[in-house]
Amino acid sequence: MAASCGRRQYPQYGQYRPQGYQGQPQYQGQNAQANATQMAPQQQPDELDAEIRRMERQDKLEELAYQREMRRKKRELKMKQLDQLYAQQAQLDEGSVVRLVPCSAEGMGGDGKxxxxxxxxEHVLDEYAALAEASNAARANLGSKFMGVVQNILTDYNSKTGTPGAKVNRENNLENAMRVAGEKVLNDYSEVTCQTSVKTNTGSIKWYVAVQIRVDKFANGVADELETMKVKFNRDRLLEAMDSQINRQVQREQQQRDKALELEKQRKAMLQEGGDNVAL
Structure with a gap:
């Protein structure tokens, strides 16, 4: 080593380390536990996948349970509505409203015209006898409706002419004459609009027949018959009264038919949607 010329030699920077020095200081402050948590080993991939699958399966089970509960509530609601529907239909039947049998839609109500x-x-062996019976019954049904409003027609007619009903009936016998004339016109001019036959469970044959006649044609036909019978009456006033009263009845029947058709439509829809296994 070269002479130092009498000067003291000092260690170079970095060669001397204080005794006990251990590198970077270890801090143990308030973040020590957090640092330890961050440094903890992460969850294994297999365990994480299993946990995700478990949660997804739980979600699906809950969704299925919810859908099942909603279907149950919907089914209960449908059956409740169906019970109410049957109750309404029973009330209609008890009220002598024509039931929804074949041709009934064509045999009730109308558009006012x-x-x-x-x-x-119905007949056990003779189909033609059953058809004739149904045709006669249809015209009789039409006639009974007219007979039911004759008194209303006379009341309306008397109010328009200012003639007391008793006097008109006694002198001209208008009421009885109208019944006879109405029956003849219905038999002569009514037309068949629907006829259908079915075979019953007992083996008999049943026919359904619907007939109709225009209100204005019927009223004019009755007036013509009354004139032929030499009955004294005011034709214009009687035609006006017949049109008014018969149309009122037609409108009432139309409302009944529409209600019955709507109930039948609802019944079929409910049975198809939520009660296919319900016995009729």
Missing amino acids: YYRGLGIG
Whole structure:
């Protein structure tokens, strides 16, 4: 080593380390536990996948349970509505409303232009006898409706002419004459709009027949017959009264038919959607 010329030699920077020095200081402050948590080993991939699958399976089970509960509630609601529907239909039947049998839609109500009737005939062996019975019953049904409003027609007619009903009936016998004339016109001019036959469970044959006649044609036909019978009456006033009263009845029947058709439509829809296994 070269002479130092009498000067003291000092260690170079970095060669001397204080005794006990261990590198970077280890801090043990308040973040020590957090650092330890961050440094903890992560969850294994297999365990994580299993946990995800378990959660997805749980979600699916909950969704299925919810859908099952909703279907149950919907089914209960449908059956409740169906019970109410049957109760309404029973009330209609008890009220002598024509039931929804074949040709009944054509044999009830109308648009105010037609007067309609429905008849049913049944025979064990003779199909033609059943058809004749149904045709006669349809015209009789049409006639009974007219007979039912004759008194209303006379009341309306008397109010328009200012003539007391008793006097008109006693002197001209208008009421009885109208019944006879109405029956003849219905037999002569009513037309068949529907006829259908079915075979019953007992083996008999049942026919359904619907007939109709235009209200204005019927009223004019009755007036013509009354004139032929030499009955004194005011034709214009009687035609006006017949049109008014018969149309009122037709409109009432139309409302009944529409209600019955709507109930039948609802019944079929409910049975198809939620009660296919319900016995009729």
